[in-house]
Amino acid sequence: MLRFEVLSASPETPWTIAANLSYDDVIDRLERINQTFGLDIATIHDEALYSKSYQPKVQEEVVIFGGNAMLENAIQKADDRNLEAARQIVQQAKVYLDAFFQLHPASEALKKLYQNLLDYDAKLAQMKDMSQTEYLVAQKMSKFSSYSARRKNDGQRLKPDFLTFLRNSCFYLPKKLNMQGKVAIITGASSGIGRALAFRLGQKGAKLVITGRKPAPLEETRAELETNGIEVLALIADSSQEADNARLVEATLQHFGRIDLLICNAGISMRALVEDLDLDVIRQVMDINFYGAVYAVKYALPHLLASQGTIVGISSIAGFRGLPARSGYSASKFAMHGFLEALRTELLKKKVHVLIACPGFTQSNIRRVALTKDGQAQGETPRDETAMMSAEAVAVSIVRAMEKKRRYLVLTRQGKLTVFLNKWWPALMDKLVYNALAREVNSPLS
Numbered sequence: 001m002l003r004f005e006v007l008s009a010s011p012e013t014p015w016t017i018a019a020n021l022s023y024d025d026v027i028d029r030l031e032r033i034n035q036t037f038g039l040d041i042a043t044i045h046d047e048a049l050y051s052k053s054y055q056p057k058v059q060e061e062v063v064i065f066g067g068n069a070m071l072e073n074a075i076q077k078a079d080d081r082n083l084e085a086a087r088q089i090v091q092q093a094k095v096y097l098d099a100f101f102q103l104h105p106a107s108e109a110l111k112k113l114y115q116n117l118l119d120y121d122a123k124l125a126q127m128k129d130m131s132q133t134e135y136l137v138a139q140k141m142s143k144f145s146s147y148s149a150r151r152k153n154d155g156q157r158l159k160p161d162f163l164t165f166l167r168n169s170c171f172y173l174p175k176k177l178n179m180q181g182k183v184a185i186i187t188g189a190s191s192g193i194g195r196a197l198a199f200r201l202g203q204k205g206a207k208l209v210i211t212g213r214k215p216a217p218l219e220e221t222r223a224e225l226e227t228n229g230i231e232v233l234a235l236i237a238d239s240s241q242e243a244d245n246a247r248l249v250e251a252t253l254q255h256f257g258r259i260d261l262l263i264c265n266a267g268i269s270m271r272a273l274v275e276d277l278d279l280d281v282i283r284q285v286m287d288i289n290f291y292g293a294v295y296a297v298k299y300a301l302p303h304l305l306a307s308q309g310t311i312v313g314i315s316s317i318a319g320f321r322g323l324p325a326r327s328g329y330s331a332s333k334f335a336m337h338g339f340l341e342a343l344r345t346e347l348l349k350k351k352v353h354v355l356i357a358c359p360g361f362t363q364s365n366i367r368r369v370a371l372t373k374d375g376q377a378q379g380e381t382p383r384d385e386t387a388m389m390s391a392e393a394v395a396v397s398i399v400r401a402m403e404k405k406r407r408y409l410v411l412t413r414q415g416k417l418t419v420f421l422n423k424w425w426p427a428l429m430d431k432l433v434y435n436a437l438a439r440e441v442n443s444p445l446s
C-alpha cells in the first residue's frame with residue numbers, strides 16, 4: 001500500500017470551515033476513500049476530496065485530485081513567498097505521482113498533470129528567493145491600486161491577494177518552522193501519539209531519535225520508519241531514569257550532532273480512587289510523566305539553546321482539569337504545565353519555543369496499560385476507543401502547532417469545552433466530569 005502524509009485536514013482551514021466539516025468528518029471521508037479504493041492515504045490536501053458534493057468514482061480520479069491539489073498548494077505557497085515550501089510540495093507531488101503511475105501507466109490525465117508539475121518545477125527553479133522584508137518593501141512601494149511587485153530577478157509579476165497584503169502589512173507573523181533536516185527526540189515513540197508523531201515528523205524530513213522501554217515494539221517502529229525512508233535511531237530508555245535521559249541526549253549528539261526538537265511524550269496513566277490506591281502508583285506516574293520530562297529537558301536544554309529549538313510537552317486535558325480516579329495522572333500533567341510554563345518564560349528572550357500540547361481522548365494503548373490501584377496494568381480499555389480522535393490526527397495537529405510556534409494546543413471539541421467550562425463554571429464541571437467518568441466500564445466511582 002502507498003502512504004502519503006496528512007497536510008491540511010483541519011477544522012481551522014478555510015475550506016473545511018466553508019464546507020462546514022469537522023475534523024472527524026474529514027478523517028471519516030478519507031477513511032472511506034481509502035477503503036473504497038484500497039489506498040492508504042493519510043490525507044490529500046484538497047478541498048475537492050472533502051467537499052460535500054465530491055464523490056470519487058475511480059482510484060485514478062482520487063489521485064488526480066490529490067496531485068492537482070498539491071500543485072495548487074505549491075502555487076499558493078510560492079505566491080506567499082514561501083518558495084522553499086513550494087519546492088518541497090512539488091517534490092512530494094512527484095513522488096506521489098510516480099507511485100501512482102505504476103498503477104495507471106496509461107492514464108493521459110495523469111501524464112498531463114505530471115507535465116504540469118515538471119513545468120512548474122522548472123519555473124520554481126528559476127525564481128530566486130526574495131526575503132520577506134524585500135517583498136514587503138516591494139509591496140509597499142508599489143501602488144495599491146495596481147497592486148503588484150515586479151520581480152528584479154526574473155521579471156515575473158506577483159499578484160498577492162488583498163488578504164495577503166493586509167496580513168503582510170499589518171501583522172508580524174513569526175516564520176513558520178521548517179522540519180526538513182531537523183533532529184527530533186521523541187520519548188515513548190513505540191506506540192500511540194509518539195509513534196504517529198515520529199511518522200509525521202519523518203514525512204516532513206526530520207531525523208529522529210525514538211525511545212521506549214519494550215524492545216519489540218520499538219524495533220518494529222524503527223524498522224517501519226526506515227522502510228519509509230526516514231532516518232531514525234532507536235534507543236531503549238526509561239524516561240523515569242535520569243541516567244537514561246542523559247544517555248539519550250549523548251547518543252543523539254553522537255549520531256546526529258545536534259538537537260532541534262524535544263518531544264516529551266512518554267507517559268502512562270492510572271485508574272483508582274485515592275482512598276484505595278497504593279502510593280507507589282502515583283510515584284510511578286509522576287516519575288514517568290513529570291520527572292521524565294524534567295530530566296529530558298534538563299539534559300537537552302544546552303543543545304536546544306544552541307539550535308534555538310523547540311520543546312514540546314505532551315500533556316492532556318487532565319492538565320487543565322483534575323479527573324476523578326485519575327488523580328496521579330492529572331497531578332503529573334498539572335505539574336508538567338507549571339514546569340513548562342515557567343521554562344517558557346525563562347526562555348522568553350532565548351528563542352527556544354515551548355509548546356504544551358493537550359490532546360483529548362485519543363485512540364492508543366494508554367488505557368490498556370494504565371495502572372490500577374495496586375500497580376497492575378488495567379488490561380482492557382474502559383472507553384470506546386473507536387469514538388476517539390486517532391493518534392495520527394493528533395500528530396498532525398501537534399506538528400502544525402510546532403510549525404506555527406503556538407504556546408498551547410487543546411484538542412477535541414470535548415476537550416476545548418472542558419477547559420472553557422472549567423474556567424468559568426467549575427462547580428458544574430465537577431458534576432459533569434464525575435458523571436462522565438462514573439459511566440466508564442468498571443469505574444471505581446460507580
Ligand SMILES: NC(=O)c1ccc[n+]([C@@H]2O[C@H](COP(=O)([O-])OP(=O)(O)OC[C@H]3O[C@@H](n4cnc5c(N)ncnc54)[C@H](OP(=O)(O)O)[C@@H]3O)[C@@H](O)[C@H]2O)c1
Pocket residue numbers: 187188189190191192193194211212213214215217237238239240264265266267268288289314315316317358359360361362363364365366367369391
Ligand atoms: N491517549 C490519550 O487519550 C491521551 C490523551 C491525552 C494525552 N495523552 C498523552 O500522550 C502521551 C502518549 O500516550 P499514548 O496515548 O500514545 O499512550 P501509549 O499508546 O500507551 O504510548 C505510550 C508510549 O510511551 C512509552 N513509555 C511509557 N512509559 C515509558 C517510560 N517510562 N520510558 C519510556 N517510554 C515509555 C511506551 O512504550 P513502552 O511501554 O515500551 O515504554 C509507548 O511507546 C502520554 O504522555 C499521554 O499522557 C494521551
